[in-house]
Amino acid sequence: MNEQSGAPGPGELEKIHRYTRGAVDGKDLYTFSVVLCDNDVDRDGERFSTAALHELAALFLGKTGISDHSMRSADQMARIFDTEVEAVPGRVNCEGEPYARLRARAYLPRIAKNEPLIAEIEAGIKKEVSVGCAVARSVCSVCGKPQGECTHRKGQRYNGKLCHVVLDGPEDAYEWSFVAVPAQREAGVVKAWDAEELKKRLQTPGGAAFSAGEAEGLRQTLERLERDAGYGREYRARLKGEVVRLALLAQPELPRAALERVAAAAALEDLLELEKAFRKAAGRAFPVRPQLAPEEKTERPDRDYLI
Ligand SMILES: [Zn+2]
Structure with a gap:
């Protein structure tokens, strides 16, 4: 996969055209690479399974990303047009499995408003992103039970193995954004919350303390709920x-x-x-006459005059 920033590389414009209204000139676009997430444990003690990365690769196609949560207008959103799960030869994750990460290519219109962000990407300041997604399963890495249903504790070692939560079966990917403090080491993972999960958490003593990644997940979830409530x-x-x-x-x-x-x-x-x-x-x-019903034949004495 192309890792260059700047104008689209060979074959990339065709992929971008799937998401643009009409053909766009390559020189009006800025493309760049981001690592969305990987299969190693993040600061919240969670990681994606390798299979989940492959599913996320499909789910993130076409998804828009924002910067600093302030970019909101459509032309200020970067859009993912290509994704790939890549291996890093020789590197393993905390489980000793081959390390893998999900890399994406995104494009952004080269307009004046986007120049500051483009400059930051060029300077390497905007390198890390967080992702928002919903997963079907969060399981304990030690026993495989659903998170919270066993006595193993995240961050502790059992027979030398670090206990963490494995996120599996991604169901949807919402958005991605550049962040200052990402939850993951390589990128940031933000899990969507559901109301039940949040209630359970808030009822646990000390449960109201959220890590940066969890807080970002809550923020994104609330934003989505607000949007849905607006439609409602x-x-x-x-x-x-x-x-x-x-x-x-x-x-x-x-x-x-x-x-x-x-x-x-x-x-x-x-x-x-x-x-x-x-x-x-x-x-x-007021009985409604079907639109296609034939006109009722009415006597029109004025008809003759009209013709
Ligand atoms: Zn367990």
Whole structure:
């Protein structure tokens, strides 16, 4: 895999074109390499299995990365267009397995806004990234049981082997970002949290202390939840408007302000029920003629004049 920074290398522009709207000139792009994650233990005592790296290689294709959590506009996001799991000959991980890491190639439009970031990448300042992903399994490296279901402790040695958590079965990759303090030695791994896991953790004495990697995972998870909640609110607002509209169609004498207050206070499932009921009632009040139904033959005395 090409490790050069700058204009796309041979064959790379074709891969980039899978993600751009229309053809883009290579000289308008800046491409670079990043190591996303590896199969060795990070500062949080976690590592990906080698198989997980290969699955992540597919999941991260097309995923956007941000810098300093401040880049938000679409043209400021670097996008991954190629990934590869690479071995480093002679190097082994904490388990004595051949060391492997997931390398990605990303591109960024060469526009004025991106010049500071490009300069930082060129200077080697922006080298390490953290990744956000969801995994199906987090298991104890000593006994293979799900994390938290055994008495082995992360960071302790059992028969000379370092106990850690193995992340396996990646289900989704969300985003990647340049970070100042990555959780992993080579890169940063950020695990997505689910509410249950977080509740369990917060109920454990001392569980509210989070490592840098865990805190970053929480931040990304919260951001995603906020985004989803935004879609939810939008959906609810539209549904509310529809209930009020249909109710007034069915019963024009209903007071609009009161209807709007009731709809605003209603639970989502009630809104769905009301929408269904009022749609039916409104349909009875104003039968809708299917759009493709033939025009009814009506006597038009003025027709002759029109022709
Ligand atoms: Zn165990």
